[in-house]
Amino acid sequence: MTAQSCSDDIAPDQGEGLLKMKMIVNSEVTRADVDETYLADNCVIYISSTKGLIHKFKGLDNVPSDLWLKSGSYVAEAWTGDSVSASFDKKFYRAYEPFTIHQGVNNVIINCKIANVVASVNRDRVSSELLPEFKVTVANTKGELVFDADNINDAHGYFMMPNGDTKLTYTIEGVNMVGTKFTKSGEIPDVQRAHEYVLNLNYNENENQNDVGGAFITISVDDTELLIEDNIIIHSAPKVTAYGMDITAPITGAQNSFDDILLGGVCYGNFKSMRLAFSDKAAFGTQYDAYELMNLAESAETELRGHGVTWSTAASTTDAGYTQMRMKIPAAMLNGLANGSYW
Missing domain, CATH: 2.60.40 (Immunoglobulin-like)
Structure with a gap:
């Protein structure tokens, strides 16, 4: 079973803070020809403290939406684009952003400016x-x-x-x-x-x-x-987590012993796609193998909600510009499964 969603909040220890990163690529020469996906996929981000490098990420899909750090001073460095000696079309962007972590939520904008x-x-x-x-x-x-x-x-x-x-x-x-x-x-x-x-x-x-x-x-x-005229904000993909279970592992359990599956997600802007897929539609009792929840026919929505599946999206109350999603797949839909493992 697959879906697009978010991570559970973990209460921080004393002396820790939550880092939320946003990356901007900007310059006077950044126009509509910039391939946002290419920049996101090729982005490298380093997070360093006074002790040296502590986190390294390649590709924004691999950057966690939330990152807990101990209180203190840090530096975020980022690179994206193509670093070539001379080109008419290949540009390179870089950022160097010192920041301080305090207890609570700490927002950091990684402002990548053209390095050419x-x-x-x-x-x-x-x-x-x-x-x-x-x-x-x-x-x-x-x-x-x-x-x-x-x-x-x-x-x-x-x-x-x-x-x-x-x-x-x-x-x-x-x-x-x-x-x-x-x-x-x-x-x-x-x-x-x-x-x-x-x-x-x-x-x-x-x-x-x-x-x-x-x-x-x-x-x-x-x-x-080159003054800033355009901002192209590139973000990691929506983050997915299931509460109380590992979403990357199959569902395993004895018949009639399942609990509800609760999913949560967060993305910047609005969800463009949210896909719920079943590895065995006969076992789950669904008409289709997969459902695109953001563009769902009325009959398909009626079917899913009839099974007790619920989902909703709403603007985040804590992070401006972000959208949260919640989903429940009820135990009643799972308890009819024969013993085994299911995705």
Whole structure:
């Protein structure tokens, strides 16, 4: 038997507190193209104390909704995305959040900001007549990206800077309006994470048009800190627990000796799916193998409730934005089972 639901509350010892974590991925460059599932699945979270690492989680589905910690000071670190030297589409996010645990509920937001240095090229001031052919190569010591006529209008380059590497270099190659082939290079020093560096191209028709070093091209760089515009909140899957039993183990017991099965669940937002499945519908006396409780036909609901199965959802009274679910599968539905194990 399977369902989606939550964990039983365990009373804390003195000097302990309950940690509830929420993770936000945000930056000016985070848009609808972000794959929320991918970020959640690839997220790594470390919880450390003054004694060192105490918890490590890979994938938000593996992060417990509630985590009891002793009172004291901690640090939450998180990473998600793709850490590559240079890419037009792979971004990397990281967070470092110190927090303190007191007795009671402690809410911590793990705020993952973009960890890349971002670069783009603006050629609005230079027409195709002035510069009919060109490309701009931007690089750090580990990778490079090429901006050309095909991508320059909307491309952003994302760079992960190697240790000790504090600058981006750029090289402009092309042909100007009189047919001169040129190459011009420069650098952007002291680059910082979560900053975008826009290379603005300018063309000076009064300079020597035959200069192969590109004296007629000048570049100004705008440095913009990437402020938060969008928040994408990624949460672990709904947590499931059965009161007084192990939900991951089969139901085992003697005939006519079962108690009610009580389930509870919690998720961020609303439950989109809640599926109750039976390994042997004949043994349980149900018409179907599985029931999608959030989209249930009236006849199927009548059948389940006729068996005494009850379920409900409601907004959490303790955690804003969360929904709780409660379900009961009555002993009367189980006591007719023959001796054996059932899922």
